[in-house]
Amino acid sequence: MIIIRATEQHWAALSLIAKDTFVDTFGHLYAAKDLEAHIQNKYNQAVMVHEINTEHVYLVCEDDDKAGEAPFGFCQLKPDSRSELMPEDEYASPCWEIHRFYIRKEKQGVRAGAKLMEFAMERIKEAGVKSIWLSVWSENYRAQKFYEKFGIKHSGKTFTYWVGNHADLEFLYVGKLD
Numbered sequence: 101m102i103i104i105r106a107t108e109q110h111w112a113a114l115s116l117i118a119k120d121t122f123v124d125t126f127g128h129l130y131a132a133k134d135l136e137a138h139i140q141n142k143y144n145q146a147v148m149v150h151e152i153n154t155e156h157v158y159l160v161c162e163d164d165d166k167a168g169e170a171p172f173g174f175c176q177l178k179p180d181s182r183s184e185l186m187p188e189d190e191y192a193s194p195c196w197e198i199h200r201f202y203i204r205k206e207k208q209g210v211r212a213g214a215k216l217m218e219f220a221m222e223r224i225k226e227a228g229v230k231s232i233w234l235s236v237w238s239e240n241y242r243a244q245k246f247y248e249k250f251g252i253k254h255s256g257k258t259f260t261y262w263v264g265n266h267a268d269l270e271f272l273y274v275g276k277l278d
């Protein structure tokens with residue numbers, strides 16, 4: 101597996117990974133029209149190209165023998181992002197967010213995610229980051245276990261994430277780096 105940083109040429113492939121993986125993982129929770137609207141709002145060309153070309157760090161994984169052809173997962177790091185639930189005296193700056201982490205269903209469970217996370221954590225440490233956070237659905241036990249392996253744990257704080265008129269209970273996961 102190889103990992104590269106995305107350029108804007110990747111936007112369509114990443115949008116498809118995000119859409120398919122979001123639907124596979126969370127699609128059962130939402131009304132069809134809310135799901136469609138959410139995908140359109142979050143994974144459209146304008147939004148993704150803007151993110152790739154500005155501050156977001158999109159790290160993409162591909163098979164060795166299919167480099168440049170078929171990315172199958174990505175994580176999206178958002179520099180200088182702090183949850184309002186994280187006071188600065190407890191969580192030092194710089195603080196980054198792991199904004200999205202998607203591995204295609206057919207590639208899950210064979211440590212692709214772990215390799216991508218190890219790579220992402222190296223980039224995060226190189227950037228001198230002191231605190232990281234992410235939001236994970238309260239019933240996404242697989243992702244919770246995955247993040248906990250990397251020292252990113254439930255802070256005890258929760259919030260609500262809306263898709264259409266459906267409210268998801270989310271856990272604030274946090275990590276502190278030396």
Ligand SMILES: CC(C)(COP(=O)(O)OP(=O)(O)OC[C@H]1O[C@@H](n2cnc3c(N)ncnc32)[C@H](O)[C@@H]1OP(=O)(O)O)[C@@H](O)C(=O)NCCC(=O)NCCS
Pocket residue numbers: 121125201202203204207208209210211212213214215235236237240241242243245246249
């Ligand atoms: C969560 C996700 C990123 C993990 O990536 P992955 O490639 O499937 O995970 P890996 O194979 O690298 O597994 C690493 C660790 O995660 C945990 N894990 C993986 N699959 C698991 C499962 N089915 N059940 C419980 N824990 C699991 C294990 O702790 C595993 O450690 P181990 O190898 O020592 O057993 C991936 O499954 C995914 O994209 N899921 C759908 C989208 C999603 O939920 N994203 C996170 C949103 S917050």
